[in-house]
Amino acid sequence: MTKIQAAVKPYRNSDPAMAMVREFEERVEELGYSSLVKEAATYAEESLQLQLEYPNPICIKHDSEEVITAEKLKAELRRGLKQKTREAVHEQSWQWKLTSMRREDMSLNFNGCFWWLSGWKQCQTHTVAGMFELYEQLLPLYACQTTHTDTTGKVLCRLCNKAPESVAHVLAGCTALAQTKYTTRHNAALKILFFEILQDLGLVDSVPPWYSLLKPKPVYESHNA
Numbered sequence: 001m002t003k004i005q006a007a008v009k010p011y012r013n014s015d016p017a018m019a020m021v022r023e024f025e026e027r028v029e030e031l032g033y034s035s036l037v038k039e040a041a042t043y044a045e046e047s048l049q050l051q052l053e054y055p056n057p058i059c060i061k062h063d064s065e066e067v068i069t070a071e072k073l074k075a076e077l078r079r080g081l082k083q084k085t086r087e088a089v090h091e092q093s094w095q096w097k098l099t100s101m102r103r104e105d106m107s108l109n110f111n112g113c114f115w116w117l118s119g120w121k122q123c124q125t126h127t128v129a130g131m132f133e134l135y136e137q138l139l140p141l142y143a144c145q146t147t148h149t150d151t152t153g154k155v156l157c158r159l160c161n162k163a164p165e166s167v168a169h170v171l172a173g174c175t176a177l178a179q180t181k182y183t184t185r186h187n188a189a190l191k192i193l194f195f196e197i198l199q200d201l202g203l204v205d206s207v208p209p210w211y212s213l214l215k216p217k218p219v220y221e222s223h224n225a
């Protein structure tokens with residue numbers, strides 16, 4: 001994608017310096033050396049034919065002969081990439097089943113369920129994996145009784161082995177998580193209120209984000225609080 005976009009760029013830019021870049025690229029190609037344009041054409045070959053002419057470079061789609069202008073190129077390349085990923089997933093036997101189920105699941109609204117992937121930059125990988133496990137309904141109880149993708153019959157919680165592993169159990173009933181994760185979550189939630197109150201009383205200047213590692217001090221004091 002980057003190479004194709006880089007090759008198209010000089011052909012839509014009116015800067016005289018870019019004219020030099022174009023001339024250089026063309027000369028290099030004439031002499032038979034590897035050039036950016038040639039390389040980009042190879043990458044695009046599978047689905048697009050590049051027609052690089054200043055000032056309106058275009059690409060033509062092989063399958064539909066549709067003309068893609070430089071403005072629409074980025075979106076088109078992205079679409080192609082998505083399509084490729086989808087096809088690759090489709091070839092995997094069971095992941096495909098889960099992915100298509102997720103795409104068709106109306107309760108998984110794209111904006112409501114996936115915005116945090118782009119908005120939450122510091123999100124840890126195990127959190128992402130855990131969230132997707134919930135979305136994909138990979139908890140044993142669901143796999144055993146609803147989708148029947150699991151035939152082992154093992155539904156007990158993989159952490160405590162005491163109760164069936166369900167969303168409710170994982171969120172608020174697992175003894176293995178009670179001493180650690182639940183306390184951490186409880187404290188993280190209260191910390192938001194705590195710092196808001198401190199700020200109202202003028203004891204701190206700003207409220208740290210909820211994921212900050214900052215620990216409250218035992219005592220905060222001012223002349224009136």
Ligand SMILES: [Zn+2]
Nearest residue numbers: 157159160174
């Ligand atoms: Zn458990």
